[in-house]
Amino acid sequence: MDTKYTRKDINEYTHEFELTIPFESFNHSYELMLKDYSKDLDLKGFRKGKVPSNLVSPQVKEVVKYETFEKLAPLYINTAVEKENLVPIAPYEFKEIPKFLENLDIPFTITVTTMPKFTLGNMKKVKVTKEVASVDEKEIDQAIEELKTSQKTETKEVNDAWAKEIGKVIGEETITTLKELREKIKSALQVQKEHYQMHKMQDEALKLAIKESKIEIPQPAVDFEASEREKAFNEDMKSRGVSIDDFLKANNITIEKMRELWQMDAKEAIESDVFLSLFAETKEVQVSDEELEEKIESIKKERPDADQSVFSNLEWREYVKRVEVKEKAFRLFIEEVLGKEFLDSHN
Template sequence: MAKEYTYTKEVDKSGKITLKVQVQKEKFAATKEKTYTRLSQDVKVSGFRPGKAPKAVIESKIGPDLFEKTLNDLLPEVTFDILQEEGLEPLNRLKYNVKKVSDDEGVEYEAEFVEYPKFKLGDMKKIKVKEEAVEVAKEDIDAEKKRILDIYNKQKKAEADSDKKEYTDATELTDAIVTDMKLGMDTVAKLEEQIKHQLEHQKKHLAEDKKVQDMLDEAIKLSKIKVPQAIVDEEIERQEADYKARIEQLGLKLEDFLKAQKTSLDELKKTWNESAEKRIATELLLFEIVKVEKIQVTQEELSREIASIQDPKMKEEYASEAGQRFVMSVILQQKAINWLRETVEGKKQPAIIIPEGVDTGKE
């Protein structure tokens, strides 16, 4: 039996792979016939049972859909066979570009993608992360007191203006002002204690986040993960399009906005490049941990996390099939991070808790 297709493979410097494929006319005809049979069942022709009307009549009613849906069936099928044959694993969604299609010549098309980079997880027990001491300085408390006093002065000035009265800004917080602000306390000392507690809480969270990020950075280095530039470029293109759209929504010209910000698109792209590369490397690391360590999410865990979402609209969104897949990916990533922390720190991590918004990058 003659091969149903031929192909060549090209790889550029950025890591992008292009498959150039020629599908024989016989394969195209066979796929088109299967697609026709499927679509014909939905075509209604007076006097005929579904799919039993003359072929020419049915094809005229299906119209261009026949070619389009044939290609939608054919291209992924042939490309999947080639990927299997070559042992290739795409990192991103394949992009198809149809060059020619006809009953006489078959189909000529290209499929572009970036291959999943091959790497082996490093020895995570070698990672050493320094614990940062959390301290709240007097200057931190004073700065927060000043911010609170500024808010108080603005409110009082607005009230005075509405009553057409004069108001002189208070220069320091007093027990009377603290009481007047109705913060649930009546002295500056109690306010300072509350401020210190809140700042300690914030700094502990920041220190914890930094510690985890340091672990991830070291794990990426140990695993020698190299992110293909092509996938980074793809991410930068998306960020650029989003950025331009946001500026336009504000009714501003991109050039004027960049000038006012004293930056350029090239400078922004450099920043985006660094952050995109780091983010993708982290995702690759966590995915590999999930795969190697056979980490799974149970249906009970998934249902529990979705049930814990308070916002009804958000809960409905994440209860959908696509939403559940996303929540599952978030839980898997968090489990992978917990595995890394347990390996590095040698102590059990708390159960997975997804923040209320599940706001971790859903597109």
């Protein structure tokens, strides 16, 4: 297919393409689609499916022209984009509605958004204050009160007997005194706080690293990702038989606020993904064949009922490898910036 186009770079990540669909190619596809379209027309004096194309109304012909364009345009766009070695990160945008003039080529203009090139910043500048997690007596008292409210016990007064009953309820039958229960609660709260604190520091380090690397995501990519989140939300509500209006009212939130949150979430997700890819590339992080096979085997065990052909699919395996590279990069990043002690079993 002969693709005629010119490329103009608006900025580092926005590229404008002026393309042309030759009239002969367009008209050939148009005539075929019009013929196919006329098969469903029911016109007085003609059997259904036997209506000549020249009797189709101008309005219908115009619709078919647009449908023909929608079918052909992506072929010409993708060919041009591939020739230019560009990787779009959002759907391309048409600058204007094309005009279909008789016996003339079809020119149209689109903009393509790609990811800018970034350079990994100085990770030594990423400093996160390490806070000490601690549990005070007030928090333990609050946990005791919650247990008293939520659990039914024969003993009503908070004492050793009550603590022993609670111990059995929560699967800690070795607890025989209130003091032991308080110590157990303190230990559990301490673990929770340390876990929360660790992930908070990981998130903060990642945000600082993104800022240090001057990663700024083009808005079209954020808009597209946010729209995908909204689409998934709508489909989820539909599958659950829940009205979106009812959901919004029940959660005291507006759709505008939801869209704002989707925008924020999309932006942060893309920034993190881009940074980890950049970090992995800069640090030459790789996943060996053995590591990949080990990961795939673990997935197989987690999904015993899955279609086994999936596990040999090359595209799927490549996807798993990319994910593993980023996870490995994240572990290396945290270890380098915060230290090994800030990695848990999930990292």
